Amino acid sequence: MRAAESRNLEYAVKASFLYKFGDYVRWPLASFPSDTTPVVLCVVGDDPFGRTLDDATNGEHIGMHPITVRRSPAVVTESGCNILFTRGSAAQSVANVLKAVAGQPVLTITETIDEGPRGIINFAIRDNRVRFEIDEQTATTHQLEISSKLLSLAVAVRRDMP
Amino acid sequence: MTDAPFRKSRYRTWAETLSERSRSALIAGVMAALMLVTAGLILALYDSQTYKAQKLREITVQVQILAASVSAPLVFDDPSATREYLNALQVNPEVDAAAVYDKAGVLVATLARDAKRATPEKAPDQQSVFADGFLTVVLPIMQDTRSLGTVYIRAVTEPLFRRLARYGGIFLLVTMASLVAAVLMAAHSALSRANTQLEARAAQLAESNRLLLVQIKEREKAEDALRQAQKMEAVGQLTGGIAHDFNNMLAVIVGNLSLLLRRAAQGETNLTRYAEGALEGASRGARLTQQLLAFSRQQPLAPVPLDPNHLVSSMSELLRRALGEHIRFETVIAGGIWTIYADKTQLETAVLNLAVNARDAMLEGGTLTLETTNARLTEADLEGAQGTSSGDYILISVTDNGSGMTPAVLAKAFDPFFTTKPVGQGTGLGLSQVYGFVKQSRGHIKIQSEVGRGTTVKLYLPRYAGAAKAERPERSVHNLPMGNAKEVLLVVEDDETVRRVAVDSLRDLGYTIYHASGALSALSVLEAHPEIVLLFTDIVMPDGNGRKLADDALTMRPNLKVLFTTGYARDAIIHNGVLDEGVELLPKPYSIEQVAQKIREILGPAKP
Numbered sequence: 001m002r003a004a005e006s007r008n009l010e011y012a013v014k015a016s017f018l019y020k021f022g023d024y025v026r027w028p029l030a031s032f033p034s035d036t037t038p039v040v041l042c043v044v045g046d047d048p049f050g051r052t053l054d055d056a057t058n059g060e061h062i063g064m065h066p067i068t069v070r071r072s073p074a075v076v077t078e079s080g081c082n083i084l085f086t087r088g089s090a091a092q093s094v095a096n097v098l099k100a101v102a103g104q105p106v107l108t109i110t111e112t113i114d115e116g117p118r119g120i121i122n123f124a125i126r127d128n129r130v131r132f133e134i135d136e137q138t139a140t141t142h143q144l145e146i147s148s149k150l151l152s153l154a155v156a157v158r159r160d161m162p
Numbered sequence: 163m164t165d166a167p168f169r170k171s172r173y174r175t176w177a178e179t180l181s182e183r184s185r186s187a188l189i190a191g192v193m194a195a196l197m198l199v200t201a202g203l204i205l206a207l208y209d210s211q212t213y214k215a216q217k218l219r220e221i222t223v224q225v226q227i228l229a230a231s232v233s234a235p236l237v238f239d240d241p242s243a244t245r246e247y248l249n250a251l252q253v254n255p256e257v258d259a260a261a262v263y264d265k266a267g268v269l270v271a272t273l274a275r276d277a278k279r280a281t282p283e284k285a286p287d288q289q290s291v292f293a294d295g296f297l298t299v300v301l302p303i304m305q306d307t308r309s310l311g312t313v314y315i316r317a318v319t320e321p322l323f324r325r326l327a328r329y330g331g332i333f334l335l336v337t338m339a340s341l342v343a344a345v346l347m348a349a350h351s352a353l354s355r356a357n358t359q360l361e362a363r364a365a366q367l368a369e370s371n372r373l374l375l376v377q378i379k380e381r382e383k384a385e386d387a388l389r390q391a392q393k394m395e396a397v398g399q400l401t402g403g404i405a406h407d408f409n410n411m412l413a414v415i416v417g418n419l420s421l422l423l424r425r426a427a428q429g430e431t432n433l434t435r436y437a438e439g440a441l442e443g444a445s446r447g448a449r450l451t452q453q454l455l456a457f458s459r460q461q462p463l464a465p466v467p468l469d470p471n472h473l474v475s476s477m478s479e480l481l482r483r484a485l486g487e488h489i490r491f492e493t494v495i496a497g498g499i500w501t502i503y504a505d506k507t508q509l510e511t512a513v514l515n516l517a518v519n520a521r522d523a524m525l526e527g528g529t530l531t532l533e534t535t536n537a538r539l540t541e542a543d544l545e546g547a548q549g550t551s552s553g554d555y556i557l558i559s560v561t562d563n564g565s566g567m568t569p570a571v572l573a574k575a576f577d578p579f580f581t582t583k584p585v586g587q588g589t590g591l592g593l594s595q596v597y598g599f600v601k602q603s604r605g606h607i608k609i610q611s612e613v614g615r616g617t618t619v620k621l622y623l624p625r626y627a628g629a630a631k632a633e634r635p636e637r638s639v640h641n642l643p644m645g646n647a648k649e650v651l652l653v654v655e656d657d658e659t660v661r662r663v664a665v666d667s668l669r670d671l672g673y674t675i676y677h678a679s680g681a682l683s684a685l686s687v688l689e690a691h692p693e694i695v696l697l698f699t700d701i702v703m704p705d706g707n708g709r710k711l712a713d714d715a716l717t718m719r720p721n722l723k724v725l726f727t728t729g730y731a732r733d734a735i736i737h738n739g740v741l742d743e744g745v746e747l748l749p750k751p752y753s754i755e756q757v758a759q760k761i762r763e764i765l766g767p768a769k770p
Contacts, residue, residue: 013239020237023305063306129239149234153243 008052013130014123015049015056018085018109021121022062024150028143031082031105038068042081044097045089047071075100085109086119105143120144124155131155191344195337202333213320214297218290221299221317224251229303229313232262236270236303236310245271256317258296262303263312270311285312295319392595393511414443448751449479465505465603467628470534470556471495477510481517481532488527489520496535502556503626504603512599515592516560516619523564523617531561539606539622550606554625563616572611596621642755643762645673650691651761653677654684654699654711660750664698667754673761681706681714688715694722696765701728723764727752 022039032039039062043049057067070081074092077100084106088094095117098108108119120142122133133156139146151157228247235243244262248271251257259274261281274280290299297317303310418440422433474493482491502509513532520530537557544550567575571582576597596619600607604624611617645651651673655661658679665675676691678684680703688694697715701708712724729750748760762768 017238023237024234061306147234150238153234153238153240 010125010130011049012052012056014111015053017123017130017132018053018083019057019060019062019067021107021109021150022065022067022083024147025107025139026145026147027082027107028105032065035064037065039065039082040068040070040080041083042070042072042075042079042085044072044075044081044084044086045092045094046087048087077101077104079104079106081106083107083109084119087111101142103141103143107144108138108142120146126155133157188344188348191340191347194340194344198336198340199333202329205329214292217297217317217319218299221256221297221315222290222301224254224257224317225299225301225313225315228260228262228315229301232270232313233303233305233310236262236264237305241270248273251315257315258318259314259316261314263314265309265311267312279316281314281316286314292319389508389595389598392515392592392598393507395592395595408447411443411447415440415447418443444751445753446479448753451751465503467501467503467626468506468509469499470502470558470623471499473506473509474513474532474534474558477513480510480514481530484514484517485521485530489524490529492529492531494531494533494535496533498536499534500536500554500556500625501629502603502623503628504599504623508599508602512596512621513558513560515596519592519619520560520562520564520617523566524562525564528563528616531559533557533559533561535559536625537622544606550604550624555605555622556625558621558623559618560621561616561618566613566615566617567609567611568613572609575609576607642671642758644758644768645671645761645765646768647672647674649695649765649768650674650676650693651696651698652684652687652691652694654679654681654697654703654708656680656700656703656705664757667757668698668761671754671758671761680704681708681711684711685714685718688718688722692719694719696723696725696761698725698727698761701726725760725764 018041019039041053041057043053047053053069057069060067073089075081075084075097079101081101082105084097084101086094086097086108087110088097092100094110094112098110098117098119101108107121109121109123110117110119111123112118113124118133118135120135120139122135124131124133132154134146134151134154135158136146136151137158228251231247231250232244235241235247248260248262251260251273257273258276259272259279259281261272262270263285264270267285269281269283269285272281286300289301290297295318297319298314299317300312300314302312418436422436422440425433425436474495478491478493485491517530517532520528524530535557537555539550539552539555541552544552567582575593577594597607600621600623606622608620608622609617610620645668649672651668653661653664653668653675654677655664656679661677661679665677668675676687676694678687682705684697684699688697697712699708699711708726708728712726715722715724723746725746725748727748727750746760746764748757752760
């Protein structure tokens with residue numbers, strides 16, 4: 001597979017994962033007043049997905065909730081996002097994005113490769129497959145509960161230390 | 163086919179040997195077992211249906227669990243995780259093959275026990291099917307309303323045979339249990355049968371015991387008869403000598419009385435000594451007859467305390483008569499002799515038998531010594547004789563200096579009917595009577611004999627702790643209990659002479675006497691004279707039995723007293739050797755003292 005095609009595939013998979021994660025995360029009740037309240041999926045900063053993300057989420061649901069995709073160069077604490085993917089940008093670095101929504105019931109997702117800042121879920125490529133790491137500790141501070149099913153699929157999990 | 167009937171009869175015999183109850187118990191047990199087996203089969207068949215449903219449920223659950231497990235791996239496209247969950251099914255031995263397919267129906271992971279029975283390449287459509295001993299369940303993996311993929315599991319179903327085998331074990335146990343119950347019942351009925359048999363046997367034994375007791379009684383009766391025969395034998399020995407002696411006594415009486423008459427005719431008044439001489443002879447004769455009668459009387463054994471010396475001296479007369487004049491008779495009596503406890507008659511008979519044997523051993527004459535002395539016997543002396551123990555004994559020994567006995571004769575001396583005397587001269591019962599008596603009295607007997615020198619027979623009788631019964635002293639003439647004229651008696655006696663003497667004697671005593679010669683006349687006299695208080699009658703009379711007379715008289719006069727007299731030892735009046743209660747008997751011959759005493763006794767103290 002050529003690099004471009006491979007990259008397309010990678011982000012197609014990642015795009016589907018973005019909303020699929022939603023089935024394995026529990027938000028606080030206040031996040032969704034009703035069953036039909038849409039799940040807001042934000043892409044903050046550079047958008048590597050493009051149409052792929054819209055195509056992937058089109059008609060999909062997380063549980064009963066429809067999915068709304070929002071793009072913005074930066075976020076504030078009151079982001080209104082339930083899921084947030086960021087690569088950072090000149091406007092706001094990944095670290096600042098994460099700082100902005102710290103403690104909020106937002107599922108932060110990053111694709112940091114090196115020692116940089118990571119969200120609750122961080123994509124990683126293993127054996128040519130899209131994998132992910134999960135920081136359960138941060139999820140807890142974000143008032144989020146991650147299903148063990150998802151945790152078991154993660155290649156690395158950062159847990160709460162007793 | 164000649165075997166078949168034989169075999170069948172064997173089984174039939176076996177079946178017949180079982181009792182009715184145990185057979186029916188066995189049949190009941192077998193029936194129960196059969197019923198249980200049938201019920202089991204029905205259950206198994208029913209179970210077969212429920213089994214299928216249950217199996218389906220089980221496998222479906224497994225599929226659902228697997229589906230739930232692999233849903234996330236499928237969503238996030240993690241085939242290794244999918245495979246991991248699939249492999250977990252390996253531990254279930256029922257799972258023959260399993261597979262997971264993605265939502266396109268493409269195989270993601272597979273598991274198969276046997277490569278020949280691999281999973282389908284594409285997800286099949288069927289939901290579930292039982293085929294060829296396998297149950298196949300296929301279910302979609304749903305998330306909300308979306309299908310993520312398909313799960314396939316093929317499981318082994320337990321063949322009916324295996325299941326029956328499983329149940330079969332249980333049925334076997336139940337059958338065994340019911341058979342055991344049947345056997346127990348059979349055993350129980352066999353036991354109760356044996357019990358009944360035992361009871362019957364016990365009843366038989368009780369019956370045998372009873373018969374044995376009866377036989378023992380009969381034997382005792384026979385022994386009594388033997389004793390009597392022995393007594394008669396002894397008596398028989400005497401008759402010869404006795405008859406001779408009686409003649410002598412009669413001669414004394416007749417002589418004295420004729421002298422008396424002569425002297426009286428001559429005018430002599432002092433005739434006392436002739437009368438006394440006659441009386442003396444008569445009383446000696448009377449004593450002898452008494453002893454004879456005592457012997458021949460059938461009496462039951464009545465041991466009493468006896469003084470051996472007294473016995474010996476009272477027997478002296480008799481023995482002297484038995485021995486005859488050509489044999490010298492000596493007695494050696496020890497002072498302070500102890501008392502023995504024995505039947506008087508038996509002891510007298512024993513001594514008599516020994517004396518007679520001694521006499522027959524001394525046909526040319528000789529000396530017989532009768533000795534009494536106290537003795538102490540040790541275990542050694544007793545020589546292990548049964549029924550004896552060491553201690554104090556009284557020895558009564560009879561010694562003669564006659565022909566003696568050889569050791570061979572000595573060995574058989576005590577055998578009944580063994581005799582060395584020629585036919586007609588002895589029955590051989592003598593020594594056996596002595597032996598029997600000694601053994602009965604728990605004593606010991608020993609014979610010492612030497613041919614040509616003589617024989618000593620020693621009787622050891624155990625010492626009795628009490629005292630011998632004192633005998634009543636005879637009253638003298640001057641102490642006669644008299645009667646008075648107010649006491650009226652009736653004397654009944656068929657013999658005129660005897661009657662004359664009786665009437666005279668009684669009148670002499672003071673009584674008023676009426677007399678009759680027979681029963682009939684006696685009754686009319688009784689009727690005519692209500693003042694009669696006592697009836698004195700002979701028993702055996704030609705015209706009427708004295709006993710019957712007494713009964714008739716008593717009917718007429720219930721308060722009448724009765725005194726019988728008789729010359730016979732045995733009579734209708736005496737039963738089993740014991741006088742009827744209330745019956746008074748004065749045996750003949752009696753002296754005036756005896757009749758006076760007896761009548762006084764019956765009438766009670768004289769009223770003034």
